[in-house]
Amino acid sequence: MATREITYGEAVNEAIRLEMRRDPTVIIMGEDIAGAAGRPQYEDAWGGPFRASRGLIQEFGPNRVLDTPISEMGFSGAAVGAAMTGLRPIADIMFVDFAGVCLDQIMNQAAKMRYMTGGQAAMPLVIRAAIGTRALPGQQRGGGAAAQHSQTLYSLFVHIPGLKCVAPSNPYNAKGLTIAAIRDDDPVVIFDHKFLMGARGQVPEDAYVVPIGKAEVTKPGRDVTLIGISRMTQVCLEAARELEQLGLDAEVIDLLSLAPLDEEAILESVRKTKRLVVVDEDNPRCSVARDIAALVADKGFDYLDAPIKTVTAPHTPVPFSGVLEDAYVPDAARVVRAVREQLGLGGN
Amino acid sequence: MYTEDLLKLLYQRMVLIRTFEERFRSLVEAGRPLGSGHLYAGQEAVAVGVCANLRQQDWIASTHRGHGHCLAKGVEARLMMAELYGKVTSTNKGKGGSMHITDMSKGMLGVNPIVGGGIPHAVGAALASRVLGTDQVAVTFFGDGASNQGTFHESLNLAAVWKLPCIFVCENNHYAESTPVEYSVAVPDIALRAQGYGVPGVVVDGQDVFAMYDAVQSAVERARAGGGPTLIEAKTYRYYGHFLGDNPLRYRSKEEEDYYHERDCILRFRERVLREELLTQQTLDDIDTQVKATIEEAVQFAEAAPLPDPQELYSDVYVSYPLEQLRA
Numbered sequence: 001m002a003t004r005e006i007t008y009g010e011a012v013n014e015a016i017r018l019e020m021r022r023d024p025t026v027i028i029m030g031e032d033i034a035g036a037a038g039r040p041q042y043e044d045a046w047g048g049p050f051r052a053s054r055g056l057i058q059e060f061g062p063n064r065v066l067d068t069p070i071s072e073m074g075f076s077g078a079a080v081g082a083a084m085t086g087l088r089p090i091a092d093i094m095f096v097d098f099a100g101v102c103l104d105q106i107m108n109q110a111a112k113m114r115y116m117t118g119g120q121a122a123m124p125l126v127i128r129a130a131i132g133t134r135a136l137p138g139q140q141r142g143g144g145a146a147a148q149h150s151q152t153l154y155s156l157f158v159h160i161p162g163l164k165c166v167a168p169s170n171p172y173n174a175k176g177l178t179i180a181a182i183r184d185d186d187p188v189v190i191f192d193h194k195f196l197m198g199a200r201g202q203v204p205e206d207a208y209v210v211p212i213g214k215a216e217v218t219k220p221g222r223d224v225t226l227i228g229i230s231r232m233t234q235v236c237l238e239a240a241r242e243l244e245q246l247g248l249d250a251e252v253i254d255l256l257s258l259a260p261l262d263e264e265a266i267l268e269s270v271r272k273t274k275r276l277v278v279v280d281e282d283n284p285r286c287s288v289a290r291d292i293a294a295l296v297a298d299k300g301f302d303y304l305d306a307p308i309k310t311v312t313a314p315h316t317p318v319p320f321s322g323v324l325e326d327a328y329v330p331d332a333a334r335v336v337r338a339v340r341e342q343l344g345l346g347g348n
Numbered sequence: 349m350y351t352e353d354l355l356k357l358l359y360q361r362m363v364l365i366r367t368f369e370e371r372f373r374s375l376v377e378a379g380r381p382l383g384s385g386h387l388y389a390g391q392e393a394v395a396v397g398v399c400a401n402l403r404q405q406d407w408i409a410s411t412h413r414g415h416g417h418c419l420a421k422g423v424e425a426r427l428m429m430a431e432l433y434g435k436v437t438s439t440n441k442g443k444g445g446s447m448h449i450t451d452m453s454k455g456m457l458g459v460n461p462i463v464g465g466g467i468p469h470a471v472g473a474a475l476a477s478r479v480l481g482t483d484q485v486a487v488t489f490f491g492d493g494a495s496n497q498g499t500f501h502e503s504l505n506l507a508a509v510w511k512l513p514c515i516f517v518c519e520n521n522h523y524a525e526s527t528p529v530e531y532s533v534a535v536p537d538i539a540l541r542a543q544g545y546g547v548p549g550v551v552v553d554g555q556d557v558f559a560m561y562d563a564v565q566s567a568v569e570r571a572r573a574g575g576g577p578t579l580i581e582a583k584t585y586r587y588y589g590h591f592l593g594d595n596p597l598r599y600r601s602k603e604e605e606d607y608y609h610e611r612d613c614i615l616r617f618r619e620r621v622l623r624e625e626l627l628t629q630q631t632l633d634d635i636d637t638q639v640k641a642t643i644e645e646a647v648q649f650a651e652a653a654p655l656p657d658p659q660e661l662y663s664d665v666y667v668s669y670p671l672e673q674l675r676a
Binding site for chain 2: 025027063064066068069071073074075076077078079080081082083084085086087089101104105108109113114115116117118119120121161162164184185186213260261263
């Protein structure tokens with residue numbers, strides 16, 4: 001399969017385009033999904049809030065590429081109804097923070113419809129939600145989008161039975177997981193990290209699937225397991241490089257799928273390394289990080305040589321000012337510090 | 349203009365709903381463990397007048413007060429009764445109960461007890477109809493209370509700007525739980541809200557099945573022809589409390605109840621068809637007898653039906669998921 005280097009955003013765009021070509025029941029809807037709706041001379045003005053749907057309206061038309069009014073509850077509910085009646089809708093709610101105005105349709109309707117109806121209702125629905133802080137051009141720092149446009153929040157969704165949740169970390173798995181989500185017969189929420197949208201990587205041209213429910217060992221190692229979610233996988237890899245200089249060989253696991261959880265991969269790795277640090281950009285209470293810590297405490301306690309550490313955002317909203325945002329988002333230094341604590345190395 | 353078959357259908361469905369609800373009430377009051385429910389008695393002309401205009405493959409989305417919508421759309425009374433009993437041979441395999449009765453095979457998208465929760469589902473069904481190129485229409489029922497929910501306004505606007513074959517039927521039974529409509533709605537008619545979305549809004553006597561049938565017929569014709577949505581406000585009344593066990597006389601008067609009982613949809617139907625000699629007394633009596641038998645058969649079916657295996661707790665959560673991750 002021919003591959004070439006493209007961005008994360010282009011990989012998602014390609015995934016959606018290929019699936020819309022393959023299956024005429026796939027539709028996509030959201031605010032500014034094309035942009036300048038109803039004004040042909042400005043068609044595709046935005047191509048999606050993060051350009052992930054650019055060009056789709058030209059190929060598939062406004063019947064399948066639907067700009068919506070600013071009505072998250074209305075259009076996510078319409079996506080639920082459409083999924084029940086023969087379509088495979090992709091509802092793009094833009095920022096995950098906006099789940100606050102459509103949570104009923106996700107939590108009470110989409111997630112539970114199949115169960116409540118005794119298996120009658122199909123729910124092949126994809127919800128796309130952008131998470132995290134946004135990279136500024138030429139800077140490593142975040143985007144200063146503050147408390148209502150920078151959250152990760154996936155723990156909320158993982159808590160709800162009936163939803164599947166995936167968090168890609170690079171262009172390759174973003175394309176494969178997006179295709180897997182569209183083909184999945186259950187509702188899948190895809191959390192795309194804004195910081196990763198411009199990240200480049202090798203991506204095959206054809207359609208392929210990265211299976212939902214499987215984690216990936218991004219870097220094998222012997223001394224400690226670092227589990228990353230979404231952008232935090234990059235932070236784990238950075239930490240692994242720093243640990244190498246201390247003579248430590250870290251294993252990095254890219255979780256990819258939050259629900260279901262690849263318990264086997266996690267336990268298998270911890271059995272080998274005997275130490276676990278989970279790195280999660282979400283707030284800590286009832287989080288995926290602590291969920292994994294509980295899993296390992298329950299099923300892998302005997303493997304452990306040191307207490308499990310979680311490196312997460314604090315229990316605060318996301319702040320605006322760059323210096324505060326830097327203090328909020330976990331970084332490699334904090335991961336290294338956690339490993340040093342596990343090894344009793346103390347200090348920095 | 350009303351064929352004999354249509355008249356018989358209108359009457360049969362209204363009596364079926366009334367009898368089903370009265371029987372359900374008597375079973376609950378006799379201590380059967382059926383949970384609670386929101387009785388549709390009094391509002392029969394609305395569901396029946398709407399659904400008599402629909403084909404089996406047309407969709408309806410319902411409310412928490414949904415038994416009437418189900419029966420009007422052709423869902424079998426015995427499968428519904430078995431669902432109320434939590435039995436496995438039922439509409440929802442015992443996973444839904446009164447507040448979730450669903451029968452996709454009859455175009456019934458589900459009773460939905462999040463007030464306003466089902467409204468956008470009808471918009472989605474209408475969208476699917478357009479994308480798939482069928483000529484199905486979708487109807488959403490909702491109450492006066494739900495007309496204050498965001499989903500109503502967002503959905504009506506979406507259906508209007510997308511010109512979808514979707515019909516919005518507001519059952520204004522004058523109470524949102526215990527709150528009177530004149531307190532929670534600042535316009536005299538909820539149908540007036542249609543103006544804000546550029547769609548036709550009509551007020552109908554929801555206790556007159558003929559008026560309901562006629563109004564919905566025009567709206568369905570308009571929707572199928574690509575004319576977009578219509579908002580129909582049916583002025584109606586629920587005879588019982590918000591839920592089984594709620595005493596409505598804590599918030600409304602006996603005189604008011606009497607007023608609506610005198611205008612009962614079934615009574616007025618009988619008077620009109622007999623006066624105009626559209627149906628005979630014998631025909632009406634035969635339907636009454638058949639319906640009574642249907643409901644008794646439904647109760648016997650439900651009583652005898654098997655309970656779900658406890659392992660059913662884990663089925664239908666997902667199409668595919670590791671079972672061990674569902675267990676506690």
